[in-house]
Structure formats: structure tokens, C-alpha cells
Amino acid sequence: MTKIYVINLKSSIERKNNISRQLDELYLPFEIFSAIDGRALPFHPLLKSYNDNLSQTYRAKTLSSGQLGCYASHFLLWEKCVEIDQPIIVIEDDALLYKNPFLNFMQDIPEIPDSIECIRLFNNKRRKFKSYSVLECNSTSIHKFTKGHMSATAYFLRPSGAKKLLQNSKEWYMAVDIYMDRFWVNNVECYGTKAPCLTNDPKFDSDIGYEKRASNRSLIKKCKREWFNLSETIQRHLHNIKFKNDMKN
Known part of the structure; x- marks a missing residue:
């Protein structure tokens, strides 16, 4: 059975109880992974990896402490995946599971080839994207997505994919979710289930907090951001063209 890790801040007791109840009802073993609180002092050493100048230059935003804690939490689970050398499922604690699709996916995991290293388990949140089938399991259709999902609510991850991330x-x-979406940079292809296995529970507000937009940005930084966005689109x-051509050959 693939190990399930639930990311949860120790202070978010209601969220922990809610996701624990859902997994218990499905008779699925899981482990609560204590999330990094980006607001807590002393700051976690991983947060030193953040470069605010690059964030403002290329994204015109400063990441919130909650976003940094979220990144660090996922990063540590990528390390855990490599350490135990086994595929894992990562779930954020505000997930609302769809019982049958989620159980079907769990049962279909042995059918998934090693080349598929990461699978998002929720609906793609982009306004415009395309997807097409790359694998039909017994009960789950795995699709390649032309754009990332704009969330890290839950995903299946192999050690090979974790190493690349x-x-x-x-x-x-x-x-972290935008970083994971950059499959042309991190070399972890963007796959997802055609039918979602879960979604975000609407009764919970985000624990993360929002980015702060940079103010009074110079013309040079504005030009750099526009060039960055254009470059991202082209890459x-x-x-995606190369991926589709490789599939045909």
C-alpha cells in the first residue's frame, strides 16, 4: 500500500480531524506530517532558500510566510520520498475526498509505469488547458496536461520525481504549486487523473495567506517580468509539442 502523508499545522486541529475521519472511513492508513509554520520563530533553515529579489523581478510578488512554510513542508516530503525510496501520496489537510475515485486510484497504482513520476489528484484550476489520455488503468484515466494545475492539494509522487523536484x-x-507546474524546468511531467479524486473543502479558508505584490517596480524589472512570462509560455x-511527438514515435 502506497504511504499517505497529510500535511497539517499543529494548530489546525479541526482540519486534522476532518481529513483523518475521511481516510479512516476508507480504511486507509496515513501519517500526519507536521507542517512548517513560516511565521514561527526561529525560522526554519529551509526558508533561507527563498530569494525575494528574484520573486519580485520575475513574479512581481513577495511570497507570504505561509507560502514559504507550505513550500518547506512539501520540500521535506520530497526528501522523505527519496529517503524511504517508495512512492508516496501527499495530501494537504483541507482536502475533501471523493470516496470511489480515490479508492479506485489507490487500487490502480500497481498498473502505473515508473515513467509516470507525479500525478495530481484534483481538477486543473487553469482557465484554459488541454489534456489527453496517456494511460487507461482498470478504473482510472491518467492524462497528460498542457498546463499545470495551480495547486498542490494532493499528488502521487515517485522517488525519481522527488529527486528531480x-x-x-x-x-x-x-x-510551491507554481514551481511544480513548471514541468519543462523541473523535468517532472504534468500528469493528472481525468476525473478528480478530491477537491479543496470549501468550509476551510487557506492557512497559507496570499502573496504581496511588489510596489514601485522599476521599468527594468517590469521588462524582465514580461520577458520571463513570454519565455515560460514558449518553453x-x-x-508539449516534443512530448506529443515522442508519444507518436
Whole structure:
């Protein structure tokens, strides 16, 4: 059985109880992973990886302490995945599970080839994207997505994918879900389930907090950001073309 880790701040007791109840009802063993609180002193050493200058230059935003804690929490679970050398499922504590699709996915994991290193388990939140089937398991359809999902609510991850995420995450300047979406940079292809296995529970507000937009940005920084966004679009598009051509061959 694939190990399930639930990211939870120690202070978020209601969230822990809610997700624990859902997993217990499905008779699925899991482990609560104590999230890093980016607001707590002393600051966790991993938060030194954040480069605010790059964040403001390329994203026009400063990451909140909650976002930094979220990044650190996922980063530590990537390390855990490599350490135990087994695939894992990471779930944030505000998830609302869809019983049958989630159980079906758990049962279908043995059918998934090693080449599929990471699978998002929720609906893609982009306004425009395309997807197409790359694997039909017994009860789950795995799709390749042309754009990332804009969230890290829950995902399946192999050690090989975790290593790539770690290797390409030496310096942080965007939220962890946006970093994970940059599959052309981190080399972890963007797969997801066609039908969602879960979603975010609407009764919970975000524990993360929002980014702060940079103010009084120089013309040079504005130009750098526009060039960065254009470059991202071009690289993503070229990567997707190559991926589709490779599938045909």
C-alpha cells in the first residue's frame, strides 16, 4: 500500500480531524506530517532558500510566510520520498475526498509505469488547458496536461520525481504549486487523473495567506517580468509539442 502523508499545522486541529475521519472511513492508513509554520520563530533553515529579489523581478510578488512554510513542508516530503525510496501520496489537510475515485486510484497504482513520476489528484484550476489520455488503468484515466494545475492539494509522487523536484529547487522564488507546474524546468511531467479524486473543502479558508505584490517596480524589472512570462509560455509550448511527438514515435 502506497504511504499517505497529510500535511497539517499543529494548530489546525479541526482540519486534522476532518481529513483523518475521511481516510479512516476508507480504511486507509496515513501519517500526519507536521507542517512548517513560516511565521514561527526561529525560522526554519529551509526558508533561507527563498530569494525575494528574484520573486519580485520575475513574479512581481513577495511570497507570504505561509507560502514559504507550505513550500518547506512539501520540500521535506520530497526528501522523505527519496529517503524511504517508495512512492508516496501527499495530501494537504483541507482536502475533501471523493470516496470511489480515490479508492479506485489507490487500487490502480500497481498498473502505473515508473515513467509516470507525479500525478495530481484534483481538477486543473487553469482557465484554459488541454489534456489527453496517456494511460487507461482498470478504473482510472491518467492524462497528460498542457498546463499545470495551480495547486498542490494532493499528488502521487515517485522517488525519481522527488529527486528531480529537489535538484531543481535550490532557490525559491515562486509558490510551491507554481514551481511544480513548471514541468519543462523541473523535468517532472504534468500528469493528472481525468476525473478528480478530491477537491479543496470549501468550509476551510487557506492557512497559507496570499502573496504581496511588489510596489514601485522599476521599468527594468517590469521588462524582465514580461520577458520571463513570454519565455515560460514558449518553453512550455515547445515542451508539449516534443512530448506529443515522442508519444507518436
